[in-house]
Amino acid sequence: MSRPWVDFINIDEQELQSCSNEFGSYKFRVFANGTTRNEGRNSKVIAPGQSIMLELDGNTEILTHEAPVMIRAFVFEGNIALDGKEVKERTYIEIPAGSQVPTVTSAGNARVFISYDGEYLVTSAIAKNNDIVIKYTQDLVWRSPIVSDFPGGAARKAFHDHGEYGSGILGILPEWDSPFYEWHTFSEEILIVQGSIISSFGTMKRGAYLSHPGGDDTEHGPMYSKEGCLMVVLREGPVGNTFTPADPAEVASRRV
Numbered sequence: 001m002s003r004p005w006v007d008f009i010n011i012d013e014q015e016l017q018s019c020s021n022e023f024g025s026y027k028f029r030v031f032a033n034g035t036t037r038n039e040g041r042n043s044k045v046i047a048p049g050q051s052i053m054l055e056l057d058g059n060t061e062i063l064t065h066e067a068p069v070m071i072r073a074f075v076f077e078g079n080i081a082l083d084g085k086e087v088k089e090r091t092y093i094e095i096p097a098g099s100q101v102p103t104v105t106s107a108g109n110a111r112v113f114i115s116y117d118g119e120y121l122v123t124s125a126i127a128k129n130n131d132i133v134i135k136y137t138q139d140l141v142w143r144s145p146i147v148s149d150f151p152g153g154a155a156r157k158a159f160h161d162h163g164e165y166g167s168g169i170l171g172i173l174p175e176w177d178s179p180f181y182e183w184h185t186f187s188e189e190i191l192i193v194q195g196s197i198i199s200s201f202g203t204m205k206r207g208a209y210l211s212h213p214g215g216d217d218t219e220h221g222p223m224y225s226k227e228g229c230l231m232v233v234l235r236e237g238p239v240g241n242t243f244t245p246a247d248p249a250e251v252a253s254r255r256v
């Protein structure tokens with residue numbers, strides 16, 4: 001599953017929204033709405049789903065509850081606390097449907113990127129399972145990107161790969177260059193954490209988000225990064241990339 005095509009938006013330009021329910025009151029901004037299949041650029045929305053930035057302040061408390069859907073989250077800015085235990089900026093959190101979501105608080109301002117497919121309809125405060133995955137970026141080692149012929153100068157820290165779901169942080173070196181058009185069989189959601197990357201639709205910097213469903217009409221690139229870049233990547237679907245050489249004039253136009 002994936003979000004519909006978005007390429008790209010900046011989080012700070014999205015409207016601040018509020019939500020209140022029996023588990024808390026909180027503020028958030030929306031990156032993308034709806035769940036699609038990997039059926040190309042115009043993939044139809046077939047179910048609810050959302051990617052948001054949760055905007056915490058020192059007064060926000062979201063009470064523990066059973067996860068109604070699988071939650072994938074990344075602490076984008078500031079530190080948070082889960083059941084009172086500190087979780088640092090650049091930590092990935094994944095909670096399967098039916099597992100316990102801990103109580104979420106923060107000492108000060110903090111921002112958490114969250115993505116889920118389906119309807120977030122809480123029906124129980126207590127879950128049967130407690131299968132939370134917590135991965136701190138600094139604890140992980142760099143390995144090769146998951147796509148075998150990915151252009152050189154890139155590495156990946158895996159957060160949690162299972163079935164056709166994958167999540168990790170992708171790092172590219174300064175002067176990284178991809179002189180290709182590419183499309184893939186999996187969907188990707190990307191959030192820029194540090195640095196910048198120039199792609200088909202301009203320069204993405206910290207807080208920029210894109211969503212590409214899988215499909216052969218979702219070509220993007222060529223790409224270039226002057227200063228290097230760190231990005232969170234959430235994937236769903238079979239791993240398969242098709243690279244074709246891009247128009248040299250287009251490649252040159254990225255290298256500013």
Ligand SMILES: [Fe+2]
Pocket residue numbers: 182184188212220
């Ligand atoms: Fe891509």
